[in-house]
Amino acid sequence: KPITTDMETLTREVKKFATDKKLEIEMLQVREEYRREFLGNVSHELKTPLFTVQGYLSTLIDGAMEDKSIRKKYLKRAEKGVERLIYIVEDLDMITKLESGDLNLEFSDFDIVDLIQNVFDLLEMKADKKKITLSFENYHIQPTFVNGDKDKIQQVVENLIVNSIKYGKIGGSSEIAIVNLTPKKVLVRVTDNGEGIEKQNIPRLFERFYRVDKSGSRSEGGSGLGLAIVKHIIEAHKEKIYVESEFGIGSEFSFTLEKMAHS
Numbered sequence: 001k002p003i004t005t006d007m008e009t010l011t012r013e014v015k016k017f018a019t020d021k022k023l024e025i026e027m028l029q030v031r032e033e034y035r036r037e038f039l040g041n042v043s044h045e046l047k048t049p050l051f052t053v054q055g056y057l058s059t060l061i062d063g064a065m066e067d068k069s070i071r072k073k074y075l076k077r078a079e080k081g082v083e084r085l086i087y088i089v090e091d092l093d094m095i096t097k098l099e100s101g102d103l104n105l106e107f108s109d110f111d112i113v114d115l116i117q118n119v120f121d122l123l124e125m126k127a128d129k130k131k132i133t134l135s136f137e138n139y140h141i142q143p144t145f146v147n148g149d150k151d152k153i154q155q156v157v158e159n160l161i162v163n164s165i166k167y168g169k170i171g172g173s174s175e176i177a178i179v180n181l182t183p184k185k186v187l188v189r190v191t192d193n194g195e196g197i198e199k200q201n202i203p204r205l206f207e208r209f210y211r212v213d214k215s216g217s218r219s220e221g222g223s224g225l226g227l228a229i230v231k232h233i234i235e236a237h238k239e240k241i242y243v244e245s246e247f248g249i250g251s252e253f254s255f256t257l258e259k260m261a262h263s
């Protein structure tokens with residue numbers, strides 16, 4: 001760089017350098033804070049299932065092993081804990097990829113009606129356990145081709161239906177519908193008549209690790225990452241996600257997708 005003799009230019013350059021450095025430092029500080037918070041949340045989320053597994057294994061070692069029926073019950077519970085850990089780690093992996101922009105979407109045309117049927121098949125047992133009826137408003141409709149990353153959209157649909165079961169009431173319902181918005185857009189909507197969400201909590205639902213009910217006493221495990229993943233995937237598709245909910249009445253989550261002409 002040539003040596004600047006002009007005092008004014010020099011002062012400006014020094015100032016600019018100082019501001020740039022300050023901004024850089026501030027950005028690093030924000031990043032560090034974010035990293036610390038993320039790690040804190042991760043270890044917090046992992047602790048509960050880890051302690052559960054440890055608890056059952058210790059009880060077995062301390063003598064519960066002798067009783068055949070208890071042995072099986074406790075091993076099953078420990079297995080459930082490990083399953084939860086796997087879900088959490090998978091969600092963490094996904095959110096890390098999504099947040100760092102590392103996720104390459106693979107676009108293709110696929111039938112969303114067929115995808116929803118597959119998700120229903122996957123989740124039927126889970127719904128049955130809570131006597132929740134899964135219904136597909138337009139199950140009789142023609143195949144509806146949309147464009148997007150099929151696996152990721154399947155994850156979105158799965159997360160939304162899983163939530164409608166988790167936060168649904170026993171004997172309740174979870175209904176999915178496909179609505180034609182325009183000739184080029186469809187809306188996929190998941191409606192439940194479950195516990196609903198209080199108004200003041202709605203804006204925070206899509207934050208990672210956010211949960212309305214933080215008490216560990218609730219049997220419904222989760223990582224608090226499901227909706228953050230959903231939002232990232234939909235936004236990566238440049239589509240929109242909506243939520244409407246009434247506390248004690250139920251919730252409705254919906255998102256848009258690009259519809260293909262040949263459907």
Ligand code: ADP
Pocket residue numbers: 163164166167168192194195196197205210211212213221222223224225226227228250251
């Ligand atoms: P989690 O793993 O806790 O289910 P999510 O990110 O999927 O995490 O959801 C965040 C929170 O939003 C949940 O903990 C729950 O409080 C609330 N929530 C999500 N879906 C529903 C729903 N269908 N009905 C009521 N509350 C919901």
